[in-house]
Amino acid sequence: MNKFKFLFGVLILIFNQSSVGRNKSFQYPFEKDSLILIEKVYLHVDRENYLAGDDIWFKAYLIDALDHLLTDHSNNLHVELISPSSKIISSRIIRLEGGLGNGDFKLPADIKSGRYRLRAYTNYMRNFSDQLFFSKEITIINANDNGQNEIPDKVKYVENKIIINFFPEGGSLVDNVPSVVAFKAVNNLGMGCDVSGKIYSSDGDLITTFKSTHLGMGIFSLRPSSGLKYYSIIRGADSIDIKTELPTSLRKGVTLSAAIIKDNDLLITTKTNSETLALISEQDMFLSLSIRKEVINTILLRIESPDTSFVVPSGYLPEGIMMLTLSTREGLPLSERLIYLEREAPLKMLIGTDKHLYKKREQVNLKISLSGDSTIDRVGNVSLAVVDETFTNTTSQFPRTISSWFLLESDIRGSVEEPSYYFDPSNPDRVKNMDLLLLTQGWRDFAWKYDTILFPAENGFSVSGRLRNFYKDKPIEGSRISVGIFGSTSSFFTTLPVDSTGRFNLSGVDLTGDAILIVSGIDKKDRMKGLLILDSVDYNPAKVSDSLSLVSVITENKNSKLKSYYIINEEILKKYKLSDTIRIGEVKIISERQKDFQTEKVEKSRLKYGTPEGELIITEQVESYRSLPELISGRIPGVEVLGKYPDFKIRIRGAFSLLGPKGKESGILPLILVDGNPVAYEEINRIPVNFIERIDVLKSVGATSVFGMAAYSGVINLITRTGVSSEIKTPVEYSTNIRFSGYNAPRIFYSPQHLQNSNSDINPDLRSTIYWEPNINLEGTNEVILNYYNGDNSSIIRIIAEGITASGIPVTGKAEYEVR
Structure with a gap:
């Protein structure tokens, strides 16, 4: 779907108590509506609960918020692990290609128990504050904290106080105008709680009653009278009445309501009182329709009666939250309403295993595919995690998914309880309750913060x-x-x-590592x-301004179970003398003294040729030389330097068994390497002497042949010193040498094969994440078959796959089986 061409068709007028006047069709009062690119990112993380020393595996999906298509607008994704005290303790820069990327974190063995966060964002997202950042809370358990646990063993007492807020549809109450008022009641933990109560006027008259219908949310009708105020009375858990004032009614104003009708079209209704109508009946009004703050279209209309209704066809609008804003010609907003446009899910992800009950270490054959509307292009990329149930989120019946994040959570304020509830077709009231959510939590206002782009998209x-x-x-x-x-x-x-x-x-x-x-x-x-x-x-990371949710998603029983699991695993590992890396069945590691960075660099630089035939170590005494050719002259046997700076020519005696073309300058110039990689010959004058740790020389055909014909005049390999730091402190004289970091290369998840008579059967297999595959390409009705082996734990195993199709449809699939 072309995001710049949303066709709305003809505006159908419905004559209710009056007509819309001269508004016969859509009009475009502005030369150009705003179409600022907005990025959204989602991380599919293998699980929610981890032990100290575990690995965190994740897959990233970056989309254009308007059409949900994967985007390559940014190639750099910043992923951070944030401590309970809101400090970044580890970070990754992930390479995104076509909006997709994956990576991992290795948790330290001494990390403290607590609630941590994974945060992901692009540099470009920072133009919209941090409200578009992806954030996910995880739990880390370390039974060896010695009393320094940040997760208490006992649940602390929390006062059960109820707070209720009221939200008139469209934003405001207007005198003598019938309105729908939504409400939401929460406890001290911010969780929705069921309430019932009564509405009274300031005269003490009972006006109406109300009762919540879903997670503390509900609605009632109210026609406020001029000069009166209104308040609610609810009964708290301590049997004490709680009084809360309703928003004050305005003497003048316009209300805006919206509802989904037949064929998923929008029924728009404006209401006002006679005093306001006398002022605006001859004035042009604008109704803007926007998706994620991007104005798709603007309708010109006149309000010529107290109650006006009309229909907007929605067939060409994408799925998701739409904001309707009624404003004056001068741009003054009068009323605002959010509504969710739902499309019937055209595609479903199917996941199946060959059995429902497996033995320990038995092979699992898993099939995954897309099914649904044959007119939809069934092509997509998904990631899949197979995890021990103990380490998954079992406290929420409807946890976050890629659909709930992209289509709902990232667009409204605050945390959403049971977010995937609103996308599960088995919930018959989910559409009605979605509307309650939008009425009470409101739009996540991520308007562009700056006049210019302060944080450009990063591409390398x-x-x-x-x-x-x-x-x-x-x-x-x-x-x-x-x-x-x-x-x-x-x-x-x-x-x-x-x-x-x-x-x-x-x-x-473009740099990795x-x-x-x-x-x-x-x-x-x-x-x-x-x-x-x-x-x-x-990279200077974004400020950590958001905080952990008030509600700990881990219960006391769950906490104790994870600690016990940790202690048992540690005892087994000590018994078999295994490091924590052996938990996932990797090769056995022989302990050896760790080499310093410079030694490793020298070895890597010499991988192709081994021991050099000539070598010069650069000491402090010779670092004052202006250029490397001047330094080399007379210090390496067989190497001759001719000419003057900067036109030096270097010859290596004994390196002319293979001659270059007669008369060509390249026939007498050696191949120049820096850390084992070829560079242009003239660069030898541009590297300061003090940045080089040693110089290797290769002369013979046997030594130089590995580099081909380019090395028939010999090879000079300049091995640089390891940069002391990547921090730039002060200006330096003409040259600097520092460490430079690029993308973090993702590790490959190791899945052992428990074959008969295999060495892997000797050691215990204590994997919590049984299998992780970040890149699965699905096409048509074709089934992708995956194979892996179970571990040694008896448990329920959960399979969760998430991804997005080429047409921008987020998809999720689940399955489970048992291991005994």
């Missing part, structure tokens, strides 16, 4: 800064910047221009020069 990583004259704050004429990024598997070298102020910027750097970043300022004579001021390469 960037290196930026400024180069200036060392002695005065002016740019260097004819200068440029040399940038080298040296990773474990690849290297990148380039030169950048600087602008009139000396600023430079390199964006879109850690690397060394070398940035140097170069003048027009190709000499390193100037004062380099590099911007920070560390």
Whole structure:
């Protein structure tokens, strides 16, 4: 569906007590409605409860909020693990490709028990504050906390106080205008609670009664009279009456109501009193229809009677929450109403196993597919988790799903109780109760905060800064910047221009893992020069402003069960002398002394050739040399340096068994490597001597042949020093060498195969997440078959798959079986 072309058809007028006057069809008073791109992200996490030392596995889905299609608007997703004290204790930058990505966290063995949060967002989302961020609470148990548990063993006493709030439909009560008033009653934990009560006027007259119908929510009708105020009386749990004032009625105003009628069309009704009608009957009004703050269309109308109704066809509108706003020509909002447009689920995800009862370590054959409307393109990407029931959310009958988040929770204020209730067709009152929810909790107002984009979409990583004259704050004429990024598997070298102020910027750097970043300022004579001021390469995360919910989703019994599970597992691991990594059946690890980073770098740089034929260690005594060729001259046997700076030519004697084409300069120049990766020859002049830890030289055909014909004149490998830090503290003279981090490479979930006579049968299999597969592509009616083995625990095993189709339909599938 093209998000810029929503056709509404013709506005059908329904004559009730009056007509809509001259409003015969849709009109477009504005040249262009707002269509700001809004991103939403959802994390499918393998489970809700974890033990210290466990792994957290997650899959990310990034969509355009308007049409729910996966988007590549941003490629960088920031995922953070936040402690109960609201501190970021671990973070990941996940590569998103086509809106999809996956990653993991390894929990420390000494992490404290408590309620933690996973938070996910793109840099672009920060333009809308943090209200679009994805947040999920998880529980971590460590039985070895020695009394420092942040989850109490005993449930603390909480006063059972009831708070009730009232919400007139459309926003306000208006004198002498019949209105629907919604209400919501919650306890001190913020959970909905059933109530009943009475409405009285300020004269003491009983006006009506009310009673909640779903999670403390309900509605009643009220026609407020001029000059009177209204209040409610409910009976609390302590048998004390609770009095609450209703919103004050306005003397002038317009109310707006909406309802879903036949064919899912919208019946819009405006109501006003005679005093207001006399003022607005000749004035143009605008009714804007928006999806997630993006105005889809604006209707021009006139209100010429106290009660006006008309129908808006909704066949071309997407599923989800729609906001209706009635405003004056000057843009003054008069009334607002949220309504949910539901489409019958065209697709369902089917999950089935070959059995319902399995033995321990028995193989499971699982099938997954999409079924439903054959006219819908049944293509999608889903992730699947198979988890011991002990570690799943069993306290909520209708927990959050990808559908409830994208279609509901991310669009309204506050936490939603039992969010997937509203998307389960087995609940006959779910549509009516959804309307109650929208009337009481309201729109999540994530209006654009800034006049300009302060937080652009990230597509890779960037290196930026400024180069200036060392002695005065002016740019260097004819200068440029040399940038080298040296990773474990690849290297990148380039030169950048600087602008009139000396600023430079390199964006879109595609890097996975850690690397060394070398940035140097170069003048027009190709000499390193100037004062380099590099911007920070560390991402500055969004402020942690939201807090944990008041309600702990883990009960005392659940807490005790998880602790017991932890203690038993630890005893088994000690008995078999296994590290916590063996819990998921990985290979046995032989303990060895950990190597320092520089030693590991040298070994990785020499993987292709082993021991060099010549080597020069760079010491403090020679770091003052202006260039590497000057340093090399006369210090490595068989290596000759000719010419003057910056036009040095290096020859390696004994490296001419294979000659290049006659007369070609490349026939006498060696291949230059940085950390084992080829770079242009001229870059040897642009790397400061003090950034190099050692220089390897390869001369013979046997040593250089692994690099092909490019190395027939020998090889020089420059092995850099490990960057001390990624933090930029002060300006540096012409060059800097720091650590540079890119995307976090996701680990692959290990699923052991318990075959007969296999070594894996010797050790206990204590997996809590039995199986995790983040990327499953579904197409048509084709079944995808997955195989895995159960562990050693007798338990109910839950299977949860979530994903989204190519047409933007979020899908969820569930199944379970038992292991004895």
